[in-house]
Amino acid sequence: MDGQRHTIIGYGTLTAVWVALLLLTALTVGITRLELGGYRVLGALVVASLKGGLVIAFFMQMKSEGGLLRLFLLIAVVTLAIFIGFTFFDVLYR
Amino acid sequence: MDKAATAQNSFWNDTGRSGLTAWIFSTDHKRIGLLYLYSTTGFFLAGVILGLILRIELMAPGRTIMDPRTYNALFTLHGVTMIFLFILPGFPGAFGNLVMPIQIGASDVAFPRLNLLSWWLYMAGALIALSSLFTGGGPPDTGWTFYVPFSTRTGTNVTLAVFGVFVIGFSAILTGMNFITTIHRLRAKGMTWGRLPLFTWSLYATAWVQILATPILAITLLLVMAERLLGTGLFDPGRGGDPLMYQHLFWIYSHPAVYIMILPAMGAISDIIPVFSRKPVFGYKMIAFSSVAIAAAGSLVWGHHMFTSGMSDRAVLVFSLLTFIVAIPSAIKVFNWVSTLYKGSISLEAPMLFALSFILLFSIGGLAGLILGAAATDVHVHDTQFVVGHFHYVMFGGTGFAFFAAMHYWLPKFFGRRYREKPAIIAWGLMFTGFNILYFSMKILGMRGMPRRYYDYLPEFADLNLAATVGSWILALGVAMMFVNLVSGLLRGEPFTGNPWGGATLEWSVATPPPTENFAEEPVVTHGPYDFTAAGRR
Amino acid sequence: MNRTQFMTTGQAVDPAFYFIFGASLILFIAIAAAMIFFVIRYRRSKFPEPTSAVAANIWLEILWTMLPTILVLAMFWYGWQGYLGLRRVPPGAMEVTATARMWSWSFAYPGGRTSPKLYVPVGRPVKITLESADVIHGFFIPAFRVKRDVVPGMKGDAWFVAEKKGSYDLFCSSYCGTGHSAMVTTVEALPAKEFEEWLADGGRGEASAAADGRKLAEAKGCLGCHSLDGSPKVGPSFKGIMGRSEVVLTGGKERSITVDREYLRRSILQPSADVVKGFQPVMPPYPALSPAELEALLELLGGLK
Amino acid sequence: MEHGGHRDGFAAKLGMWLFLFTEILLFGGLFLLYAVYLRRYPAEFAMGGRQLDWMLGTANSVILLTSSLCAAMGVTALQRDESRRAVGLLCATILCAAGFLAIKYFEWSAKIGHGVYPGSERLKSGPAGESIFFSLYYMTTGIHGLHVIIGAGLLAWISVRVGFGKIPADNLILLENGTLYWHLVDLVWIFIFPLYYLVL
């Protein structure tokens, strides 16, 4: 991987991402006002993950980083998922 | 230090500052490594003396020298000191810092100032934790596990102790990120991943565990503090909280933490055995890979500390199964170490003796881990002296003996002087004997049903407890002898120069003691870490 | 009782233990022997140079990855089967409720009898429901290989069967504070007939329990912390307490008092009001005592000369 | 392998990311508890969630997203050697942080005014799940708020250095790392917001 990153993300791109984030925020507020039952949590989490993905990819410039950081991010997220998920082997079946 | 060291431009005398400040404000990884070495062994000696006192109380049933409150405070202090002040920071902090940057051909770690901050945080945390003894409601009496709801109710000064541990956690995180970055970015030319010494490999795996597991401990301890100070009630059954959630969070950190303790130890052993066999380590790739495998799989098994806690039976099934999976990479390592000896040229000098006894003691401890990992048998021995035996075997017999091996192996390199061989071997003999008498008795006691954290016990357990106490004295004698020999040897012993053991890793290619900048010019690595012929040993 | 209907908890656990222990022992001896043999055979005085430079062998690596894998899976399976044996309560088990508190046990039987020791009939499975009044305790009977944490706010259970008449140790296995190691009692396994008599007799005795201060003090857990013979435990001894003069801390200030009935009453209902010097303020308040029970306790304390 | 020497920008960034992972896991512990207790007390959580003002939550979401935008633009500005503009954008970020904290302050004080805080009499006497919900709410938003404060302080320090031209445009790793931290604060809020204000 290259030491110095040379890509510069333009103001236009950043603003577009920001608009998308605001729209997604509106979307979560919208769908969680609907009567979706248990799917509300799921829907909200999906939208939140999308937003998080945008922030990471553009604002945090992961898009232009090499594979290494992406792999590391994956490791961290998977670890957290395991910690939460495996706890539910207890919580769900107690 | 004096003559041998001043002969060259070693890191001992090359500094702008003088006196103590030349040490505690130095960002040189070798000086920081020595700071860690002094502070962690200092706490080790303190903790070990507490252990000795515990044994004296347990020498006979009933009250021997103290009351139950003192005993409870002492084993808590013993556990906290050993785990958080000695064994967790010990290997990465002391030998990781001393050796790893040189092993990969770097002039320092990636973030030297952060490295110094780690040590400062560690000391600050240690002092905070220790100040809990003299303030507030007195020394905490919860055991090192701080289980709720007891820890949120007891009047003793748990809050401060927990806060100290929290601060130490920060230090571990900083060390971890420093090491990962260093190993990724600062390897010399030609130091490919396939040529990384196994000690460095193990530190790399350890650093990941430090980074990913420690934050969970941090938040858990914060919640305990909040519970005590604000009454959040998140773990309080009276307020809808679930004490088992504390246990989950605690062990999500603390099980992986036992691999923070053992992985660097295994790494050091993997470096030492080939050198004293003059033979490349057997199965380099598998050993390196198994370090990573242990780190990864070790994050999935925390539930094995909770088999009797009332956790769901399905969770018992999953965690028991996964626990056995972690044992496999450990087994691979053991088999590879033993095969390294085959057709070698074996010299039983002190580092090698400690390394070989590591294999035996760690195997005894680890095999006992299998009894703990199986659900049915764990129910019987959980929370008994068997567990105490298990973890002393793996922590003291494993990491501790590896630490001693590393001391005998690497410290002469950094001091330029060496200990005397014969006392070292006698000390080893005493320690090995005393150790087994002490902790094997505990295992049998556990199988016979004596619970742990027991101030007093029934007469039927008296004989073995006495044996254990006697064992602890033999062990103490050995440890004292070893330290006296080491300290006097490193300060005033015979000069140690060059590469008498014939190591092939980079730290043996630099001057003894190493100069401040490690390498006069950036090294180019052309052979593997255990390629003794290519290293030009002969 | 038809003995073939269930296997005992010991029969569930022990085979797993022997299997894992035996396999481990064999492996350990093999490893240690190989190591010592190599060290002696290939010592440097005999072989100044290594006689082989082999650094890897894929077949060996595969062998000692597969072998432990198979072995540990077998160990897991044995352990899991045994665990299921511990969790499956045989039908027809007698139900007893165990209450753990700092630092004593109390067992309640169908029919209302309670006792500080666990009385069980020989040959009949017993299911213990576990409840805690304060922190986590551990219900542990080594002889029957059962252990279960007693977690406040959670109902746990354990079962076992005593096959022989006798007295077996029962420990608190989970650390619970100062009196943890004193939280020890016994399981008394009586032949079925004797047990029935004991149970029936207890039913009668119970009515007068409130009057019997000593029994009450035992049942309420006072004796976990206070002795009757003058030796200090977690709390001051009850012996000769009435009329004793002592120093107490009231709101942080020391004052000297002489123990009287009123003081005793307050000590039991609001223990934190006056804390005896040299002791920790750990005694729980007992607001739920009935007036009769309180009277009986005061009677007991007053009479202990 | 390139040897970075003293100005290894990637090493600094790698270190920062590793640190951010620890932050993610720190909050992860709280989300773990949230998940567990939501499953145990769905009704009480819903009751508690309805007492939070989703409008304020949305406002804070918008504020934080905007602040993140400013921070990201700040990096772009500095990369283009427009350090004036970079400082301006960083100030805007910090202003957003202040706004966020102000709204949080009103939210918290209104709640505390109603007797809803950890260990309060009202929660103690109410259903167990509700007290759990609010304890979690206070712990999560409290620790998050602490991160907002730290992040704002960090950015303030960095903007002073940028203002005095201490950071040459080709070595903006400090700024990049500072904003990375800030984006993490935003990232965490992106999950806190729906979980506490919306889904219940």
Ligand code: HEA
């Ligand atoms: C250095 C620290 C360390 C290490 C390395 C280990 C290693 C292991 N531990 Fe240990 N453990 C502790 C420190 C450690 N432990 C501590 C501190 C506690 C108590 C905490 C407390 O409650 O206070 C504890 C408690 C503990 C428990 C909970 C006990 C209880 O409270 O009921 C369990 C249960 O499964 C367990 C299992 C294991 C296993 C399976 C391994 C495995 O990793 C071991 C693997 C090693 C081997 C298997 C031996 C070598 C291999 C061979 C000789 C080849 C042959 C092998 C096979 C065929 C498999 N440990």
Ligand code: HEA
């Ligand atoms: C690395 C970790 C480590 C080490 C090395 C030790 C070392 C020892 N421990 Fe350790 N122990 C723990 C970690 C460790 N312990 C932990 C985590 C617990 C659990 C706590 C809990 O339950 O919460 C525990 C619990 C524990 C108990 C159980 C308490 C109980 O459950 O009731 C006991 C009881 O005997 C004990 C004894 C000992 C002894 C005798 C030593 C011996 O090794 C000590 C031998 C003595 C010496 C080696 C001293 C020699 C040195 C000198 C005299 C100084 C000389 C100095 C110079 C010359 C400079 N320990």
Ligand code: CUA
């Ligand atoms: Cu009750 Cu230990």
Ligand SMILES: [Cu+2]
């Ligand atoms: Cu474990």
